[in-house]
Amino acid sequence: MAQGGKRVRKAWRVMSLAAVTGMLAAVTACGSGGGDAPANSLVLYNGQHEQTTQALVNAFEKQTGITVTIRSDDEDVLAEQIMQEGSKSPADVFYTENSPALMKLAGQHLLAPVAAAALAAVPSSVSSPDKNWVGVSARVSALVYNTTDLKASQLPSSVMDLANPKWAGKLGIAPGETDFQPIITSIADTYGSAAALSWLKAVKANAGSHDYPDNETLTAEVNSGQVEIGLINHYYWYRLRAQLGASAMHSALRFFAAGDAGYVLDVSGAAILASSTHQAAAQKFLAFLVSAAGQRIIAQTDSFEYPLRPGVAANPQLPPLSSLHPDPADTIARLGDGSQALSLLQQAQLG
Numbered sequence: 001m002a003q004g005g006k007r008v009r010k011a012w013r014v015m016s017l018a019a020v021t022g023m024l025a026a027v028t029a030c031g032s033g034g035g036d037a038p039a040n041s042l043v044l045y046n047g048q049h050e051q052t053t054q055a056l057v058n059a060f061e062k063q064t065g066i067t068v069t070i071r072s073d074d075e076d077v078l079a080e081q082i083m084q085e086g087s088k089s090p091a092d093v094f095y096t097e098n099s100p101a102l103m104k105l106a107g108q109h110l111l112a113p114v115a116a117a118a119l120a121a122v123p124s125s126v127s128s129p130d131k132n133w134v135g136v137s138a139r140v141s142a143l144v145y146n147t148t149d150l151k152a153s154q155l156p157s158s159v160m161d162l163a164n165p166k167w168a169g170k171l172g173i174a175p176g177e178t179d180f181q182p183i184i185t186s187i188a189d190t191y192g193s194a195a196a197l198s199w200l201k202a203v204k205a206n207a208g209s210h211d212y213p214d215n216e217t218l219t220a221e222v223n224s225g226q227v228e229i230g231l232i233n234h235y236y237w238y239r240l241r242a243q244l245g246a247s248a249m250h251s252a253l254r255f256f257a258a259g260d261a262g263y264v265l266d267v268s269g270a271a272i273l274a275s276s277t278h279q280a281a282a283q284k285f286l287a288f289l290v291s292a293a294g295q296r297i298i299a300q301t302d303s304f305e306y307p308l309r310p311g312v313a314a315n316p317q318l319p320p321l322s323s324l325h326p327d328p329a330d331t332i333a334r335l336g337d338g339s340q341a342l343s344l345l346q347q348a349q350l351g
């Protein structure tokens with residue numbers, strides 16, 4: 001896929017965290033990262049899609065002369081790794097797809113304050129309430145559906161309707177995706193944990209064997225007619241269309257009713273580790289991510305995410321962010337650190 005790095009990172013799950021940490025420790029001992037790295041370099045732990053991150057890093061290196069070493073994996077794996085590494089982490093910057101991983105590290109006091117100028121480049125509502133990470137881009141949750149099997153008028157208006165038995169055998173899910181967690185948190189905060197757990201169990205039953213490892217696979221399976229409907233973030237569909245071409249698309253996106261608990265704005269963000277010995281270079285990197293140049297890269301590549309800096313237009317293929325109506329109650333603080341969602345997933349035997 002055009003953004004296949006995420007699927008590559010899934011393969012790392014078969015390796016124990018101890019093994020991954022051990023390898024990184026060995027690399028660090030050789031002087032290629034963290035405190036042993038040259039002053040004019042950074043180590044970036046990357047939970048974002050790899051090709052988007054590489055485009056940003058290439059432009060940053062060209063502009064500043066600072067070398068960035070990228071280590072990519074799923075954001076939940078990297079967050080856990082940072083907590084294990086503590087003050088000895090070789091990472092300088094952590095870049096994620098979703099805010100809960102950053103909030104988790106913030107709760108462990110592992111992040112450094114972000115410079116005021118970088119925070120001021122984007123609305124305060126999309127960055128850390130404690131000013132220790134900055135929002136970079138955003139995505140919105142949506143339904144993807146097969147247009148041969150379903151009409152838009154047949155689709156549910158609320159995420160809660162996916163628990164209806166009418167969707168048995170027709171629904172696909174990717175519960176291992178960190179993108180799924182904010183939706184669960186939103187449902188739990190709106191309807192209560194018991195209702196969220198019941199919803200998860202019903203969704204699991206409806207999905208049956210249509211339980212996929214990632215949203216790329218889920219989106220492709222809906223498009224090919226292997227399953228009729230799925231719950232994703234919008235950009236996976238646009239990326240698939242960019243890869244296959246419009247004539248090969250047999251699916252479309254549909255947003256839930258305005259303010260629905262399943263209609264969530266997810267924020268991708270970046271933070272500097274408090275343990276980093278390259279604080280000045282790291283601050284420059286965060287400033288670049290939210291600069292006009294960095295935000296245009298996000299808008300102009302096949303990221304299909306929404307830039308957050310005012311005045312930088314999104315990819316024209318996307319509906320304007322101002323035209324979307326996600327649940328306004330889903331603030332960064334409300335979505336939290338993901339622990340509630342993970343607990344519910346485990347109870348539903350989906351995690």
